[in-house]
Amino acid sequence: MIVGIGSDLCDMRRIEAVLERHGDRFKGRIFTSNEIKKAEGRYGQTRIGTYAKRWAAKEACAKALGTGFNDQVFYHDIEVINLPSGQPSLKLTNGALERLRALGKDGYKPNLLLTMTDEHPYAFAQVMIELLPNKE
Template sequence: MIVGIGSDLCDIRRIEAVLERHGGRFMQRIFTPNEIKKAEGRYGQTRIGAYAKRWAAKEACAKALGTGFSDQVFYQDIEVVNLPSGQPSLKLTNGALQRLDELVQDGYTPNLLLTMTDEHPYAFAQVMIELLPNKE
């Protein structure tokens, strides 16, 4: 059963302007070290697009959690990771994980679904939180 859904559309040019203006300070506040490493391994618009997609994914996840960035849910608590297959996924910690735990009902396990894309000048992400029945 789906217990949360969120989406976000981000203007890549806005992220680019913030990165040019605030650079490392912005990156350290919003992105995890792994996300920064992943984005910095790319060049030009691909690099900026990587940051913009992750920004959109964090925003979409906060919406799916039903909190936005409040109730102890912070940007650093939501990390975009890749499964071994390359599929994007989310790793939640701290307040975001606590909020996810509040959504989970007995007998169910949460599954976070993430899709991201970018086409200059926009980046888009959608997150769905579903609960899967535990196998006996």
């Protein structure tokens, strides 16, 4: 059963302007070290798109959690990762993980679904939170 859904559309030009103006300060406030490493390993618009998609994913996840960036949910608590298959996913920590766990019900475990895409000048992400039967 779906217990949360969120989406975000981000203008890549806005992220590019903030990166030019605030650079490492902005990166360090919003992105994890792994996300920065992934983006910085790319060039030009691909680099900007990588940051913009991750920004959109964090915003979409906060919406799906039902909190936005309130109630102890911060940008660093939401990290975009890739599964071994390459599929994007999310790793939640601290307040975001606590909120995710609170959405669960007895006999069910929460599962996060993420999709991201970009087409200059926009980046888009959608997050769904579903509860799956606990098979333990």
